Amino acid sequence: MDSSKVLIVGSTGYIGTWITKACLASSRHQTFLLTGPTTHASIHKLPLLLSYKQEGATLVEASLDDHESLVSLLSGIDYVISAIAENQIEQQLKLVRAIKQVGTIKRFLPSEYGVDPDFMEHSIAPGSVLFEQKRKVRRAIEESGIPHTYVIAHCFAGYFLSGLASFGRFWPPAAKVQIYGDGNHKVVWMVEEDIGKYVVKAMDDVRTLNRTIYVRPPSNIKSQMEVVNLWEALSGKTLQKEHITEQQWLQNIQDENLPWELRHAFSIFYHIFFEGVIMSFPINHDNEASSLYPEESVHNVNIWLNTLRLEATLKMIKTDFFAKNSLRCHQNS
Amino acid sequence: MDSSKVLIVGSTGYIGTWITKACLASSRHQTFLLTGPTTHASIHKLPLLLSYKQEGATLVEASLDDHESLVSLLSGIDYVISAIAENQIEQQLKLVRAIKQVGTIKRFLPSEYGVDPDFMEHSIAPGSVLFEQKRKVRRAIEESGIPHTYVIAHCFAGYFLSGLASFGRFWPPAAKVQIYGDGNHKVVWMVEEDIGKYVVKAMDDVRTLNRTIYVRPPSNIKSQMEVVNLWEALSGKTLQKEHITEQQWLQNIQDENLPWELRHAFSIFYHIFFEGVIMSFPINHDNEASSLYPEESVHNVNIWLNTLRLEATLKMIKTDFFAKNSLRCHQNS
Numbered sequence: 001m002d003s004s005k006v007l008i009v010g011s012t013g014y015i016g017t018w019i020t021k022a023c024l025a026s027s028r029h030q031t032f033l034l035t036g037p038t039t040h041a042s043i044h045k046l047p048l049l050l051s052y053k054q055e056g057a058t059l060v061e062a063s064l065d066d067h068e069s070l071v072s073l074l075s076g077i078d079y080v081i082s083a084i085a086e087n088q089i090e091q092q093l094k095l096v097r098a099i100k101q102v103g104t105i106k107r108f109l110p111s112e113y114g115v116d117p118d119f120m121e122h123s124i125a126p127g128s129v130l131f132e133q134k135r136k137v138r139r140a141i142e143e144s145g146i147p148h149t150y151v152i153a154h155c156f157a158g159y160f161l162s163g164l165a166s167f168g169r170f171w172p173p174a175a176k177v178q179i180y181g182d183g184n185h186k187v188v189w190m191v192e193e194d195i196g197k198y199v200v201k202a203m204d205d206v207r208t209l210n211r212t213i214y215v216r217p218p219s220n221i222k223s224q225m226e227v228v229n230l231w232e233a234l235s236g237k238t239l240q241k242e243h244i245t246e247q248q249w250l251q252n253i254q255d256e257n258l259p260w261e262l263r264h265a266f267s268i269f270y271h272i273f274f275e276g277v278i279m280s281f282p283i284n285h286d287n288e289a290s291s292l293y294p295e296e297s298v299h300n301v302n303i304w305l306n307t308l309r310l311e312a313t314l315k316m317i318k319t320d321f322f323a324k325n326s327l328r329c330h331q332n333s
Numbered sequence: 334m335d336s337s338k339v340l341i342v343g344s345t346g347y348i349g350t351w352i353t354k355a356c357l358a359s360s361r362h363q364t365f366l367l368t369g370p371t372t373h374a375s376i377h378k379l380p381l382l383l384s385y386k387q388e389g390a391t392l393v394e395a396s397l398d399d400h401e402s403l404v405s406l407l408s409g410i411d412y413v414i415s416a417i418a419e420n421q422i423e424q425q426l427k428l429v430r431a432i433k434q435v436g437t438i439k440r441f442l443p444s445e446y447g448v449d450p451d452f453m454e455h456s457i458a459p460g461s462v463l464f465e466q467k468r469k470v471r472r473a474i475e476e477s478g479i480p481h482t483y484v485i486a487h488c489f490a491g492y493f494l495s496g497l498a499s500f501g502r503f504w505p506p507a508a509k510v511q512i513y514g515d516g517n518h519k520v521v522w523m524v525e526e527d528i529g530k531y532v533v534k535a536m537d538d539v540r541t542l543n544r545t546i547y548v549r550p551p552s553n554i555k556s557q558m559e560v561v562n563l564w565e566a567l568s569g570k571t572l573q574k575e576h577i578t579e580q581q582w583l584q585n586i587q588d589e590n591l592p593w594e595l596r597h598a599f600s601i602f603y604h605i606f607f608e609g610v611i612m613s614f615p616i617n618h619d620n621e622a623s624s625l626y627p628e629e630s631v632h633n634v635n636i637w638l639n640t641l642r643l644e645a646t647l648k649m650i651k652t653d654f655f656a657k658n659s660l661r662c663h664q665n666s
Contacts, residue, residue: 040504
């Protein structure tokens with residue numbers, strides 16, 4: 001079997017990193033990574049790009065703004081996965097145009113992965129703009145007749161689970177946790193490594209052609225309150241719960257003194273935690289990633305939260321230190 | 334032999350990452366990493382902290398602002414390495430105070446690694462502030478009688494070598510390169526992985542006690558022009574050279590319309606590339622890392638630049654693609 005050539009756009013981004021790692025780990029694919037002026041202007045992307053190269057990736061230079069170079073590059077590629085940043089979604093229209101012209105791309109996966117934009121037509125500003133842009137890209141793909149798959153993986157563990165959904169914090173709080181309303185809406189919490197694997201699996205699967213695939217394993221469907229309780233059991237500490245009302249949260253979203261990026265994120269949190277949009281519609285088993293790929297194991301919420309435990313407390317180090325020293329004293333006496 | 338307990342401050346920073354990896358790779362040490370509110374507020378530090386934990390690091394929570402918790406933590410620690418960020422240098426005075434009180438730390442390595450601040454008393458603003466702060470920390474360490482080592486590793490490959498010393502670019506330019514003056518001052522270019530290894534080696538070496546150690550392997554002493562010529566040989570392309578005069582560069586540094594951070598970096602580049610400060614003073618062999626640790630191999634400039642080559646050009650992919658397709662046509666006929 002020939003290995004297929006996969007081009008990843010956005011390989012140094014947050015979720016792009018995990019998709020790239022999964023693609024590099026798969027022996028069935030040759031991984032090509034688009035690099036350009038933006039990648040080369042950030043010192044933080046350099047070690048990552050070099051590590052990809054070391055693991056076998058081929059870096060190719062092209063710009064989304066240079067249609068001819070893009071067409072030329074794509075004519076040698078089988079699959080295209082985009083994990084372009086949220087503020088670059090419409091840039092993908094240039095990619096769609098080039099993919100259409102080339103005509104030989106077997107599958108295009110646009111940058112999605114979060115909440116399904118086709119179920120967010122009712123969403124509130126400013127987050128609504130992101131979903132509008134994602135729908136615009138979807139419609140352009142469909143109108144161009146490009147073979148595609150949309151992968152919806154819901155709440156990334158790093159962004160949502162690490163702080164128990166507390167805002168702006170990426171490690172469980174030690175004393176107090178913010179609870180959205182009663183904290184009982186069900187959410188899907190997914191570890192990024194698993195998302196990367198499912199994206200690469202779905203990419204060349206005949207069953208996923210021109211469909212939306214949801215990553216919604218039963219073990220990872222939990223409410224915020226259930227997540228907080230799991231953490232309390234793991235850490236052995238009870239957290240103070242600060243319940244935020246829907247009214248308070250909506251006021252935050254509308255507060256024009258706050259930065260746009262913050263209000264944008266607040267509005268997406270609104271739909272997830274106050275509206276419960278993620279589990280608000282049923283899906284079929286044959287659209288669900290863990291059913292499609294039962295051979296892949298999934299990190300459940302409990303296992304991942306456990307990796308966040310600070311194993312050693314100050315007390316543990318000191319005890320160890322004193323134990324060692326008293327042992328020495330004993331040997332000396 | 335007991336393994337020693339090493340506490341690293343700034344483990345998620347640019348050079349701290351490589352020091353942490355080197356410490357984790359050493360079987361003689363147990364690695365403890367200071368984490369706190371700053372670490373937990375950045376989503377980008379989460380995957381890194383989790384990967385450290387997976388490799389055996391112990392994360393401990395403490396704040397430099399909480400003297401008692403710091404003293405309590407340090408009482409179980411043998412060695413302290415700081416790789417705190419450049420804008421946090423004076424925060425280390427709090428660490429010095431706690432280390433002095435504990436009195437059992439065998440060695441403290443403050444955040445240095447770049448240019449030796451004791452040879453920068455003549456340096457120009459705004460970069461001069463960084464060197465002043467580093468000197469202030471050194472003097473506090475010495476006055477407190479804390480066992481210490483200062484490691485000077487000069488120009489990090491990522492920041493300086495990746496763009497052939499072009500400003501704000503971390504991949505070799507394709508067409509044009511900025512040359513500082515005639516580009517002939519000698520510079521020491523060091524790969525971060527090697528710096529990390531030397532720091533961990535120097536940490537518990539009796540020969541480095543209360544001394545400044547320079548990482549200055551002969552193979553890595555090259556001028557900017559020599560580096561550019563090496564890249565031209567590797568890439569097979571001749572770059573256009575744009576020579577910047579000392580006068581032009583000094584004007585940039587003084588241009589108050591430019592952001593402070595940029596002028597700060599410009600002024601450090603001035604001393605390195607126009608003044609040639611790095612090689613302006615002699616050092617002894619027994620103060621030089623590659624002489625002290627001949628068992629460690631060093632990435633030379635050529636080897637590291639070679640990792641930046643974009644192996645596949647568009648042409649290569651296309652040729653491969655057409656070759657494969659023509660083969661298929663042949664098999665079908």
